[in-house]
Amino acid sequence: MARGKNYINQDERRDHFQKIEKIKKEKRSVRGRNEDDWIVDSLEQNKSKIEIKEYIKNLLKNGMRRGRVIEVQKRNIFIAEENEKGLPETENLWLCSVAKRHFQRAHKERNFVVVGDRILFEPDSTIEFDTEGQPLNTDLPRGVVQHSFARTSKISRKDPMHPDWEHVMLANIDLVVIVASVLNPEVRWGLVDRFLVQAELEQIPAVIVLNKVDLLTNTNLANAEFLETYKRRVEIYRNIGYEVVEICALKPKKTPESVKQLRRLFKGKLVGFAGHSGVGKSSILNLMRPEFEQIVDENPEIFYKGRHTTTYNSLLQLDIGAYAIDTPGIRSFNISQYDAITLSHCFPEFRPFKCKYRECSHDHEPSCGVKEALAETKISYERYRSYLGILKGLSFREGEGDSTDAGMIADLKARVQMRDEEQLKNKNHENIGEEQLKEIMRIKVEEE
Numbered sequence: 001m002a003r004g005k006n007y008i009n010q011d012e013r014r015d016h017f018q019k020i021e022k023i024k025k026e027k028r029s030v031r032g033r034n035e036d037d038w039i040v041d042s043l044e045q046n047k048s049k050i051e052i053k054e055y056i057k058n059l060l061k062n063g064m065r066r067g068r069v070i071e072v073q074k075r076n077i078f079i080a081e082e083n084e085k086g087l088p089e090t091e092n093l094w095l096c097s098v099a100k101r102h103f104q105r106a107h108k109e110r111n112f113v114v115v116g117d118r119i120l121f122e123p124d125s126t127i128e129f130d131t132e133g134q135p136l137n138t139d140l141p142r143g144v145v146q147h148s149f150a151r152t153s154k155i156s157r158k159d160p161m162h163p164d165w166e167h168v169m170l171a172n173i174d175l176v177v178i179v180a181s182v183l184n185p186e187v188r189w190g191l192v193d194r195f196l197v198q199a200e201l202e203q204i205p206a207v208i209v210l211n212k213v214d215l216l217t218n219t220n221l222a223n224a225e226f227l228e229t230y231k232r233r234v235e236i237y238r239n240i241g242y243e244v245v246e247i248c249a250l251k252p253k254k255t256p257e258s259v260k261q262l263r264r265l266f267k268g269k270l271v272g273f274a275g276h277s278g279v280g281k282s283s284i285l286n287l288m289r290p291e292f293e294q295i296v297d298e299n300p301e302i303f304y305k306g307r308h309t310t311t312y313n314s315l316l317q318l319d320i321g322a323y324a325i326d327t328p329g330i331r332s333f334n335i336s337q338y339d340a341i342t343l344s345h346c347f348p349e350f351r352p353f354k355c356k357y358r359e360c361s362h363d364h365e366p367s368c369g370v371k372e373a374l375a376e377t378k379i380s381y382e383r384y385r386s387y388l389g390i391l392k393g394l395s396f397r398e399g400e401g402d403s404t405d406a407g408m409i410a411d412l413k414a415r416v417q418m419r420d421e422e423q424l425k426n427k428n429h430e431n432i433g434e435e436q437l438k439e440i441m442r443i444k445v446e447e448e
């Protein structure tokens with residue numbers, strides 16, 4: 001069976017994406033992407049938009065400054081002052097603490113201030129300034145964070161230490177860069193899917209970057225079966241409409257087009273890097289001409305002198321007209337459980353298919369458009385399985401199971417073929433194959 005051709009057709013996809021783009025734009029303007037339309041500080045929540053603008057104007061007149069959080073180390077918040085365009089000037093650093101009145105919240109909420117947040121801070125009263133408003137006689141001027149602006153977007157996971165808490169990893173980003181390595185370590189497609197769900201939920205565009213493609217030519221590491229499964233995966237995401245960039249960050253001359261493509265994609269944006277440990281996030285970032293070369297700092301001891309490497313999330317200016325937040329590699333990325341409607345919306349390839357029931361979870365219900373699409377291979381089994389896993393809150397062991405997908409797919413296809421043959425025989429289109437599909441899916445999910 002030809003792969004890739006049976007997905008949503010191009011026209012449908014274009015219509016579909018145009019619709020989403022429109023919704024995104026509307027949502028953005030409601031959220032006030034470029035406007036300082038409200039502040040999180042509870043004291044100000046009842047003010048109207050105009051009142052708040054006026055209020056901020058007054059605060060700024062009275063010495064308060066705008067900043068962007070570029071690193072948070074325990075109670076120390078490193079801030080880059082923002083210029084009139086709202087862009088962080090990363091050479092203009094401040095070391096801040098949180099205002100006393102926020103202590104209780106800051107103590108309770110791990111996410112009170114995170115990298116990427118836009119804030120208003122008050123310089124220490126002892127600081128003297130030059131005529132340009134630059135602090136005099138101080139290495140790293142001090143200040144106090146007084147207000148923070150509502151986030152326009154975020155990527156968060158379940159806090160690994162406290163599963164009931166949310167851990168916001170990236171805030172206010174314009175693009176999520178999901179980095180994985182094809183081998184060493186092998187791509188955790190489940191992890192990629194969970195990041196994509198978060199990006200869809202927040203309506204942040206996402207790009208999947210597959211690094212270390214040099215290893216694909218190593219026949220000891222990548223046999224024919226591995227390559228086939230890998231290629232199929234790449235095709236699945238490209239067919240959905242996601243940008244997939246295959247790159248060799250170690251020897252970028254091997255993939256010059258990919259380097260250019262990333263530079264193009266990053267330009268003018270604040271991009272957030274996300275991915276498993278050791279996949280090459282820092283190596284890729286280094287190709288984007290950052291203000292500091294990224295190295296993995298084994299022994300972080302410099303605290304007050306300024307910034308260092310990827311022990312903490314860190315916002316950097318790139319010399320290609322962009323900003324990036326580098327994150328230290330994570331070991332787990334579990335996300336909250338969502339209801340079926342929300343979650344299936346986060347799988348864009350499911351959206352065109354209609355089910356009998358509006359609240360269909362695409363699991364056991366009859367006349368389910370998604371499962372019909374699955375049987376017709378318009379939706380990939382791999383992504384469907386991911387969807388069910390997230391829906392049911394199952395924690396797939398990342399990476400595992402992926403290599404057996406080829407077998408599972410062959411099995412599914414055989415079943416679908418059987419169903420088709422039976423359909424022909426019985427000429428009864430209602431619910432045929434439903435039980436069979438359900439059974440396969442159940443078995444596969446329970447096997448995880």
Ligand SMILES: Nc1nc2c(ncn2[C@@H]2O[C@H](COP(=O)(O)OP(=O)(O)OP(=O)(O)O)[C@@H](O)[C@H]2O)c(=O)[nH]1
Pocket residue numbers: 211212213214215247248249250251275276277278279280281282283284296310327328329330
């Ligand atoms: N073979 C190969 N190795 C690579 C490539 N890119 C990076 N590496 C290696 O992969 C390892 C991890 O690279 P990093 O850039 O530190 O990865 P990271 O994702 O930033 O890692 P964390 O800081 O732990 O999150 C290093 O030993 C790199 O040399 C590549 O394209 N090919």
Ligand SMILES: [Zn+2]
Pocket residue numbers: 354355356360361362363365367368369370371
């Ligand atoms: Zn359904």
